[in-house]
Amino acid sequence: MIHNDTYIEIYLETKKKICTCPNCNSKVTRVHDYRIQRIKDIPLFFKHTFIILKKRRYRCNACGKKFYEHIEFLPRYHRITNRLAMFVIYELSNEYSMTSVARKTNLSIDTIKRIFDNVSYSSPTNLPKIISIDEFKGNSGGSKYHCAIVDPVNHKILDIIKDRKEHILIDYFRKIKNRDSVTHFICDMWQPYIDLAKTYFKNAVIVIDKFHYIRQVIWAVEAVRKRIQRELSIKLRKYFKRSKKLILKRYGLLDTDSKLALQVMFSYNSELAIAHTLKEKLLSIIDASPSSNEARVLLKDWIKLAQNSGINELKRCANTYIRYFNEICNSFDIPYTNACIEGFNNKIKVIKRIAFGYRNFDRFRNRILHCCNK
Incomplete structure (x- = not known):
């Protein structure tokens, strides 16, 4: 074995054994000659590893056929071991690029692609419930x-x-x-x-x-904030933009100073206060986790409040809820x-x-x- 700063070479020779002739199926023990083959293996100690394999070529006495011995860890015509190919497939199960895996294993990117193309996942014919x-x-x-x-x-x-x-x-x-x-x-x-x-x-x-229909309300509140801040002075506009997280965050999770800052924003426009209140009311309905029958009543009341709010952004959100009303209510019956x-x-x-x-x-x-x- 040669152990350098950049690579490791391991010299290997298999034991002589009785082989079967691929042409006439006769038992063969006669060695015709040898060949030295350089094979890439999995990296050891973060260094590129090579196996210097001394391969035997047998000659059949019955038919004269010459053939190489079968090596379990090395397929025919391959220059990399089976475990290196499996190591590449394992590395690609993580969030690594093919380039980084190629650099780590001392292989070309095209070789990495060819190895991974042997991995195949068939489409399912049956689905879960x-x-x-x-x-x-x-x-x-x-x-x-x-x-x-x-x-x-x-x-x-x-x-x-x-x-x-x-x-x-x-x-x-x-x-x-x-x-x-x-x-x-x-x-x-x-x-x-x-x-x-x-x-x-x-x-x-x-x-x-739930994420998608809650997002509709969040987008509506954000649209109200953006519309209002465009009508304000430059100084207040920057204040509203930097304080947008106060409007989107749950009111119960805010500290005292944040709640006071939020009330200051509401004092400039009542529509923002209405939009924030309706957002909190909807989230409280979802937190209560009622059944679909109870949710129908609560959501209908919320939709009426949004439609009667006089805010166009919330009206559009309410219309979206009306369009998908049954599908939204069904989300209260399953935990998924x-x-x-x-x-x-x-x-x-x-x-x-x-x-x-x-x-x-x-x-x-x-x-x-x-x-x-x-």
């Missing part, structure tokens, strides 16, 4: 958005669909065998998802994720949300960013499933 669906920006395979289907109970990505276009989703879900056994379909406020669920998951209860899928989306963004994007959708899909479903 509760599924979540959401899109994320991908820019691979000619599609701007991809869709992720997640099992929120077991926190597992089931599959990645190439596009969120309706005809692609229809072609995908037509292949699912147990569509009638899906009991809950969780999605955001994108109408094609709801239309798809009504058509292909007839027994499923459609649920709008799209929080799991939003977490996966953040991890997908990391995978995409460290690679500076993916052009090949199949490789991008396999990398997501490989990293997120360890």
